[in-house]
Amino acid sequence: MVPTNYYVILSAILFGLGVFAFIFKRNIITIFMSIELMLNAVNLAFVAFSQALSTARFLCCS
Amino acid sequence: MTAPLVVFFVLAALAVIGAVSLILQKHPIHSALSLIVVMVALAGLYLLLGAEFVAAVQIIVYGGAIMVLFVFVIMLLNAGVEERTSISKLAGAPGLLLVVALAGFVAATIAKSAESVHAAPQTGELASTLGISNMIFKDFVYPFELTSFLILVAVLGATVLAQREKS
Numbered sequence: 583m584v585p586t587n588y589y590v591i592l593s594a595i596l597f598g599l600g601v602f603a604f605i606f607k608r609n610i611i612t613i614f615m616s617i618e619l620m621l622n623a624v625n626l627a628f629v630a631f632s633q634a635l636s637t638a639r640f641l642c643c644s
Numbered sequence: 645m646t647a648p649l650v651v652f653f654v655l656a657a658l659a660v661i662g663a664v665s666l667i668l669q670k671h672p673i674h675s676a677l678s679l680i681v682v683m684v685a686l687a688g689l690y691l692l693l694g695a696e697f698v699a700a701v702q703i704i705v706y707g708g709a710i711m712v713l714f715v716f717v718i719m720l721l722n723a724g725v726e727e728r729t730s731i732s733k734l735a736g737a738p739g740l741l742l743v744v745a746l747a748g749f750v751a752a753t754i755a756k757s758a759e760s761v762h763a764a765p766q767t768g769e770l771a772s773t774l775g776i777s778n779m780i781f782k783d784f785v786y787p788f789e790l791t792s793f794l795i796l797v798a799v800l801g802a803t804v805l806a807q808r809e810k811s
Contacts, residue, residue: 584652584692587754592656592689594750596682599663601746605739611672611723615679615714619663622686622706625698633693 589630596623651692659685672723676714683707697773 600623603616662681669675683706690699717723780788 584648588652590754595660596663598743598747602743603667609672609723611718612675615675626686626689629690629693629695629698
């Protein structure tokens with residue numbers, strides 16, 4: 583098992599790189615790509631927390 | 645070091661290298677190709693987390709659809725190498741400060757909550773297709789339909805904006 587903290591730290595690193603690219607890139611398409619990078623970093627955190635909190639009871643109700 | 649940990653570190657290094665490459669590349673198409681590396685590495689991480697459906701959607705939607713969209717937009721706009729003006733000190737210093745402040749805030753939050761989040765045993769039902777479809781089509785069916793309405797509004801807005809551009 584990989585600790586959840588590792589995923590969260592990786593997510594933070596990717597988000598930070600996305601913010602960096604968002605601020606420093608000049609091309610509008612590349613800025614859009616950096617926004618996608620930030621979205622994916624947050625998605626990774628969501629999936630990691632979902633596994634950590636063991637949301638099976640929320641996911642598969644009734 | 646166990647096998648999942650090795651796989652995690654390989655995929656994480658791949659993702660970070662892809663993101664750094666996205667920043668360093670000058671041409672937008674190279675940045676797009678770097679972004680594909682990040683997407684595929686993240687899909688592998690989702691598989692490692694036991695979320696197969698999310699991994700498949702990540703490959704299909706991000707690795708396929710959105711990257712094709714990027715490549716088409718780059719081709720249509722004929723985007724070239726980004727011009728390198730001498731970077732403005734006034735813009736660079738607050739930006740770097742903002743990045744450092746954000747990284748410090750995130751690191752402090754993670755360090756504070758390091759004990760509160762524990763890894764749980766894999767359940768198998770987590771993020772399965774059955775669970776997700778139950779959520780979408782039973783519990784959250786109205787927000788789901790509202791989302792499709794939102795996409796319709798976005799399509800209409802894009803059409804209106806494109807029309808105005810032409811005339």
